[in-house]
Amino acid sequence: MTIRNLDKLLHPRSVLLIGPLADAAPAGPETRHARSLWRNLRSGGFRGPCLALDPAGGLLDGQPLPSQLEDLPAGLDLALLCTPPAELADWVRALGARGTRAVIVSGGNPSPAQRQAALEAARPHQLRLLGPNGLGLQSPALGLNASAAPTQALPGHIAFISQSGTLVSAMLDWAKSRNFGFSHLVSIGERMDVDAADLLDQFAIEGRTRAILLYLESIDQPRKFMSAARAAARGKPVIVVKAGRSPAGQQAAISHTGQLSGADIVFDAAIRRAGMLRVDTLQELFLAAQTLSQLHGHLRERLTVLTNGGGAGVIAADAAERHGVPLHAPDAALHARLAPLLPAGAGLGNPVDLGSDADAARQAAALEALLDDPETGSVLLLHAPAAGIDATALAEALLQAARRHPGRVLGCWLGGTAMDEARSRFTAAGIPDHATPEDAVRALAMLRTWRENQAALIETPGLVQIAAPQRERAQAVIDRALAEGRELLDDEEAMALLQAYGVAVVATRRVAPEVGAVLAAAQSIGYPVVLKIASRDIVHKSDVGGVVLGLHDPQELEAAVAALLGRVRARAPQARIDALTVQAMVRRPHAQELIVGASIDPLFGPVLLFGAGGTAVEVLADRAVALPPLNRALAADLVRRTRVARLLAGYRDHPPARLEAVYDTLIAVARLVAELPALAELDLNPVLADADGALAVDVRVRLSAARPGGREHFAIRPYPSAWVQTVAWRGRNLVVRPIRPEDEAAHSDFIQSLDPTDRRMRFFSTRRSAFAHVELARMTQIDYAREMAFIASTDPDPARAQTLGVVRAITDPDNQAAEYAIVIRSELKGTGLGRLLMMRIIDYVRSRGTRRIVGEVLRENRPMLKLLAQLGFQAEHDPDDEDLMRVRLELDGPAAPAP
Known part of the structure; x- marks a missing residue:
């Protein structure tokens, strides 16, 4: 991910066009x-040098053309x-050698080999390539087309980034008719x-750009995209329209989770997690552009309609x-003021x-x-043509x-040409005019x-102390199955895997398909x-009659074994019967059946699913997905986006479910897929949720030894737990760890504890007021x-911990x-804690290859300058501020692999 030399692309001081331009071409x-x-x-109207070159030479408008x-x-x-x-690579090499740092590839359709050769030619010069098969770019403030x-x-x-050149042309035509402007328009082509x-x-740090519009057809590097999108969306609105709502086909999957996780719903989850807004149509994209450009985000959410x-x-x-x-709803004071006008x-x-x-x-x-009343909110002016009224x-x-x-104020002048001048005046005044x-x-x-x-992006999760998972125990279950050449865990193994991560599961035994073994298992569990x-x-299982509920004694169970085996052999004669599973019969009459799952999206990596579960899961089609990692706030948001959330809140004689248990189950599944790379699919269905908590009743787990492992496959990098360290300091133990969202309150207390100096x-700054939530x-x-703190x-428990210091990069x-x-x-100060933290951040930054x-x-x-000198930093005066010193540490040593 790089913005190197993008300023030469978007803000050039000089431009050269190379191609067949001669009059005799x-x-x-x-x-x-x-x-x-x-x-x-x-x-x-570009104000810098604008030069032309034709390799064949000749004249352009009667003037000699350079040919080299x-x-x-x-x-x-x-x-x-x-x-x-x-010729692309040769031209790129020659231009780079002469100091050009950006090229728009506008000629032909280079082959993959030709593109690679051009990239290799550009790399020594840090030259950037835009295209091919794009429309190019415009930077209107420079007069650059x-x-x-x-x-x-x-x-x-407003900046507009598009993978479609046609969409850039359409946006330009739409904008021209509405006197609408842009900071940049870029057609990125085939990237x-x-x-x-x-x-x-780049646009995230540009002051001229207040909002970003984005048209996408595909994403190549999801982690790079998500990091850039999150950084941009934190500072300004980013609106996205992506082609391809309908699925283009899905791989066969053994679970509901695998079947239900489609590319587009996952993309929606990624956009939401990044804090961007997705719209479905070009018309909505144009609407968003107009609203953001003319109102700059000041519009209030409540609405009052004023109409004739x-x-x-x-x-x-x-x-x-x-x-x-x-x-x-107008109050009495507003009513009194408006009454004479009605x-x-x-x-x-x-x-x-x-x-x-x-x-x-x-x-x-x-x-x-209406505008004088602060409770009115935004006002929509609706005016239809009326006799005797000059619009x-x-x-x-x-x-x-x-x-x-x-x-x-928003405007809507209903009618045709008689309203054109009124619309123009509103548009010129910066007030959005809408057709309907x-x-x-x-x-x-x-x-x-x-x-x-x-x-939602900055919601602070509550402080929760979740027991550390038994990762070694879970990994042993997986290793044993893979060693035996199995990709499916049996029921007992799947339950053990979940238990190792703190998920409540029903008591389960897997036994040979024999009456004696079944009776012994039931005896140990209890009827x-x-x-x-x-x-x-x-x-x-239920599709082939492979589930029997409510067996109360050995006689019922023995009869059920024979009947179940008979049904399965009749309905699925080719199926191999590996074993029988005996589980405790759970009686939770007020529980809601949920599905909690995880699967691997080919682009975004691990994806979590939540929704209404049970045998009707596909019929109900009530599900939402999210990208891990999760905390309590993100888990709660995932649950709220489903219809079953209203049932979990309680109704009639059904008390509310204990939602914290549902959230913690989701968080545990997120940790499972983060820490156990061989997991390909998890399907917890049903999970019973009621006032007593959440209990997984049936689980399917599929493994894949070939899954791209590790945290690099996540679209959003999970919490770097490998960098948590307990260190001895001045006779006590300190926990030095990466910061978490749950640390906000402790961090606020820490900042407030600092003396003014x-x-x-x-x-x-000499600021004394507390930092606002958005800042924290x-x-x-x-x-x-991209960042570490x-x-x-x-104390390792955030609820009891006091922050003593923080270092970030x-x-x-x-x-x-x-x-x-x-x-x-x-x-x-002066206790060595600053040195300890600085050495930790130096190790971390070096491990990233920075x-x-x-x-x-x-x-x-x-004192700080002295410590930095001892650590090898070089210091120099800041030429722009006599009160500042600039410090720098070159990390030339070998980089250790990042955890």
Whole structure:
């Protein structure tokens, strides 16, 4: 993942086009394409040098054309190549040698071998390649149209990244008709180098870009994409439309989990986890673009509809109900102010219907009254053509009120050309104009969903002390099965695996399909019992009559053995009967049947599933998926997204289920797939959940020795537990470990404990107020793929622990440098704790293969500068701030493998 030299691509100071441009160039598609690009470059208003080269030489518009790079100045930032694919690597090599650092590949369709050769030619020069088979890019603020699109975008604050060039053209045409601008438009094509993740990283740090729109058809590197998406979405809205809602076919699976986890539902889970918003259609993408551009996120979620026509207001109110947008109910004070403006005998509600005869003065007064009330929320102005009402004059009157309350008004001028001027005035004033009431409400609903995703992204999980799993015991179960050449665990093994990770399971015995062995197992468990068939050839036992419930004594059980074996042999004559399973009969009449599962998505890696379970799981189709790792807050969000969550909350004579037990079961399954790489599928169905907790009754586990192992297969890097360490310090034990989201409260207390001088040394500020939740969340809910924070704590249990110090390092997307920061409790300065933490973060950054650690230290912080010098850091004065020192440690030693 890298943003290296993307500034040369997006903000070039000079541009070169290479291709068949000469007046005498042979006619053909290559020549037409090159000339089209040249026209667009020249007509865009680019203020830097814009040069052309034709390898065949000749004249362009009567002027001599250079035919070789040596005829041009060195160090041109950006080149557009319209040359044959066979020449691509040679041109890239030559351009890189002369200082060019970005190339748009616009000629032909290079073969895989030609693309690889071009990448190898670019690598020594750190030259970036965009394309091939893309439309190019535009940076309107620079007047740069380095694309095949003839329409020049207006400057704005929205970036658009697209895997489809056609979509870029459509977006440009849509935007032109609405006076809508962009910071950048980039068609990434087939992504031989620069991809969506690179651009997300770049736009995340660009001040001009306030929001990002993204059109995707596929993702190549999920962890890279997720890290970039999470970083971007934390700072600005990211809206995604992805093609391919319908599944393109799924691999055969032995479990419900494997069958139900499809690529698109997993993509939805990834988008949600990253804090982005997914929309389904281009129309919704355009709506999102307009809303974000013109309202900058200030729109309020409650809605009041102000209209001159009852029918339009009712349509808007219905749409609000469908999309979950709350309508504000006017209070008595607002009623008193609006009453004189309403038609005679009219009541006041929401929508506020002024009647078709409402003139500009009445409508403007009503809008002013609504906006003056802070509880009103956003106001949707719906105006239908009415006799005697000049729409343009009305628009001007309404704008006077709207300008005093920026970001709270949406417009919808119903009708045709008679409303065009009113629409134009609203658009020019930065007020969104929507074609229909439904569009306006959908725009508001999208913004609300995005805010909900953002809130979920930084929700603080509760403090929970979960017993450490017995990983060795679980691994022994897996190793034994693999050694025997089995990929399916038997029932008893599967239950033992779950028990090792703290999941409550029903007592289970697997025995030979003989009456004596079955009776002995039942005697050890205790009656009543359940009898089940165990066969590697049977997926769903109940389909072949392979389950018998409620057996109360040996006589019933002996008869059930004979009847069950007979049914199975009749209904599945080819199935091998491996054993019989005896389980305790569970009586939980108020329990809900759930499914909890995990499977391996070919792109995103491990995926968790939750929903309504039992034999009707496919019929109910009530499920939600999430990417691990999970904590209590993320598990609760997963449960809330299902219909069965309402049943778990309790109804009539069914008391609420103990949801914490459900959450902990999900967390345990997430840890299983994180720590045991051979697990390919887990299917806990049913899990019985009621007021007494959650109990797994039936489990299927499939193994795969060939599964891509380790944490690198996760789209989101799990908690790096290998870096948890207990160290002896000053006669006591300290736990030095990576920070967790659950540490937020302790971290807040730690920061508040610092004296003013130490706080200023760490944060370069004399701020005394407590840090807000959103700030603390960014400190404690980190992306371990890019950032690390080690805390020194007094206790492994977060509920009892006190934080003594913290050191963190944030690595740039290129993995070239990590910026560190450290602070310890004021009363512990000079005790060696700072050295201990610094050595730990140096070891960690070195293990990642990062080249250097950098930082800034106040010049007056002499103890810190002395410690850094002892650790090998070099210090130099900051040329931009006389109070700061820049420090740097080059990590030239061999890197140990990262845990």
